[in-house]
Amino acid sequence: MREFSLPALYEVPADGNLTDIVRRNAAQHPDVAVISxxxxxxxxxxxxxxFLAEVHAAAKGLIAAGVEPGDRVALMSRTRYEWTLLDFAIWSAGAVTVPVYETSSPEQVRWILGDSGATACVVESAQHAAVVESVREALPALKHVWQIDAGAVEELGRLGQGVTDETVEERGSVAKADDPATIVYTSGTTGRPKGCVLTHRSFFAECGNVVERLRPLFRTGECSVLLFLPLAHVFGRLVQVAPMLAPIKLGCLPDIKNLTDELASFRPTLILGVPRVFEKVYNSARAKAQADGKGRIFDRAADTAIAYSRALDAPAGPSLGLRIKHKVFDKLVYGKLRAVLGGRGEYAISGGAPLGERLGHFFRGIGFTVLEGYGLTESCAATAFNPWDRQKIGTVGQPLPGSVVRIADDGEVLLHGEHLFKEYWNNPEATAEALADGWFHTGDIGTLDEDGYLRITGRKKEILVTAGGKNVAPAVIEDRIRAHALVAECMVVGDGRPFVGALVTLDEEFLARWCADHGKPAGSTPETLREDPDLLAAIQSAVDDGNAAVSKAESVRRFRVLPGQFTEESGHLTPSLKLKRNIVARDYSADIEAIYAK
Incomplete structure (x- = not known):
């Protein structure tokens, strides 16, 4: 057993809550732009x-509508200014925010709003409103639904005109540090998302210590960050609250289709994103260079950047020849890449999925250091991250100051600290299992080096994390696909990949009947039919049924029919007929690669 900790750099307010941040900013930095x-x-x-005035106006409307202290209010929207405004307004009314992914299916919306007991919900669009309406009969506690695109903020402002400033100030002080601030629903292996209760203390401990450890990146009046991650994800909430706490300017971007243009427009000094963002920057730049006939130059520049970054970790540093090559490519290539990222920043923070050492060295080599971190919903986002002045590429950094990381005897990563979640909502059994002996059991396998830098080497639990940072519970969709008569087994893949895929085996007994019904030759096998259009259409219908239970980000985009079966004898199933995922992934690696081939 090995553990490592760092002293706290931020003192969590003994009795405050997150509304203190906007009140303090208005008092101490009234004219500073805190959000854009x-x-x-x-x-x-x-x-x-x-911003404080707008927060209070919306909070008054919530109070006038009957939202009481401790009530849960759901937010279903893309990332946008109104999301952050309403988040702080909900807290200012003494209530608890329940984020919902804007891509969630009706089943997911029904479960989250029903399990949380949400009394009100703010959605972004008419489409979202229709989803909520389709399940509203199953939500007896839900009293109000407001729509941002239909003037929800303005409506709340009018509704709250009779509520006094004293009332909203009083309401904003009701919640204490250990009271729930938000319930974030996270995927579970059983298929039902668990409501992770994060307190005001959790956010103060998390965001306060991140800001203080990375203080040069959070200079008030000088720095800015562009928020484009979904705010239903805990990493997005970190990106929202930490800049407010600093304070530095926060830009809210609802649409990332033209992200590079938006980066050039907003010009952030700091970017917080998932690995997929940085992969896209690299891949887009390389593709453009190849299209312009400069592919070889780009590849040489990339190799030079990586070599230069690796040499920075060596005692002697980069050689004279490498420094000269690096300087030349800085003028030809690297400067243009930094301009694509806004032109002002030198640092980014990456989380949600592994970044990869090559990409880490590439970005540091071009003069834009990506600091990789690691965390979970239960740890209020980052529980470890690389410090700006002591980065170790290939690790996820040192523990959050004020917290402890322990490696158990079986290699599991255990966590302790004020930033951890309080409980799973309405789920004491899961809470007791996850917080055994006062330590949060992450389900991830890792190691700590002599300096306390953490490496994640595997995962005990079966949750997949896509390259975009989306947690995916395989059982949810696998069970639905497997229910189709033609399907024997299904294994969802996508860990570290850009989207979710699936490996499918066929039920050989039913296959013979299906072949007879569809005019296929007698004696056809999974191998001879795996590319048959009619068979693929039938499997697609099973996949479509599975996709109906999950959000778009979790849905299977491509699948591969396998020629054989998963059996105990083949080594792919346990005696209790559970998938040995690592063995399947190893034996069918070529099929998995085929799913993601261009």
Whole structure:
């Protein structure tokens, strides 16, 4: 057993809550732009004073509508200015925010709103409103649904005109540090998302210590960050709250289709994203270079950047020849890449999935250091991250100051600290299992080096994490696909990949009947039919049924029919007929690669 900790750099307020942040900013930095909203003509800054006023106006509307202290209010929207405004307004009304992915299926919406007992819900669009309406009969506690695109913020403002400033100040002080701030639903292996209760203390401990450890990246009046991650994800909430706590300017971007253009427009000094963002920057730059006939130059520049970064970790540093090559490519290539990332920043923070050493060295080599971190919903986002001045590429960094990381005898990563979640909502059994002996059991396998840098080497639990940072519970969709008569087994794949895929085996007994019904030759086998259009259409219908139970980000986009079977004899199933996922992934690696081939 090995453990490592760092002293806390931030003192969590003994009795405060997150509304203290916006009140403090308005008092101490009234004219500082703390948030910026996307408009048709560009970006419009909002000062700390004005943001507080808008938060209080929306909070008054919630209070007038009957939202009580401790009530749960759901938010289903893309990342946008109103999300952050309403999040702080919900807290200012003394209530608890329940985020819902804007891509969630009706089944997921029904479960999250029903399990949390949400009394109100704010959605973004008419489409979202229709999803909520389709399950509203199953939600007796739900009293109000407001729609952002239909003027929800303005409606709340009008509704709250009779509520006094004293009332909203009083409400904003009701919640204490150990009271719930949000319930974030995270995928579970049983298929039902668990409501992870994060307190105001959790966010203070998390965001306060991140800001202080990375203080040069959070300089008030100088630094800014562009938020484009989904706010239903705990990493997105970190990106929202930490800049407010610093404070630095936060830009809210709802649409990332033209992310590079938006980066050039907003020009953030710091980017927080998932590995897929940085992969896209690299891949897009390389593709453009090849299209322009400069592919060889780009590849040489990339190799030079990686070699230069690796040499920075060596005692002697980069050689003279490498420094000269690096300087030449800085003018030809690296400067242009930094401009694509906004032109002002030198650092980024990556989380949600593994970044990969090659990509880490590439970005540091071009002068844009990506600091990799690691965390879970239960740890309020980052529980470890690389410090700006002592990075170790290939690790996920040192523990959050004020917390402890322990490696158990079986290699599992255990966590302890004020940033951890309080409980799973309405699920004491799962809470007791996860927080055994006062330590949170992550289900991940890792190692700690002599300096306390953590490496994640595997996963005990079966949750997949896509390259975009989306947690996917395989059982949810596998069970639905497996219910089709033609399907014998299904294994969802996608860990570290851009999207979710699936390996499918056929039920050989039913296959013979299906062949007779569809005019296929007698004696046809899975191997002879695996590319048959009619068979693929039938399997696609099974996949479509499975996709109906999950969000778009979790849905299977491509599948591969396998020629054989998963059996105990083949080594792919346990005696209790559970999939040996690592063995299947190894034996069918070529089929998995075929799913993701261009």
């Amino acid at each position: 909203r996307r408009t048709g003509g560009g970006w419009r800054d909002v000062s700390a004073r004005d």
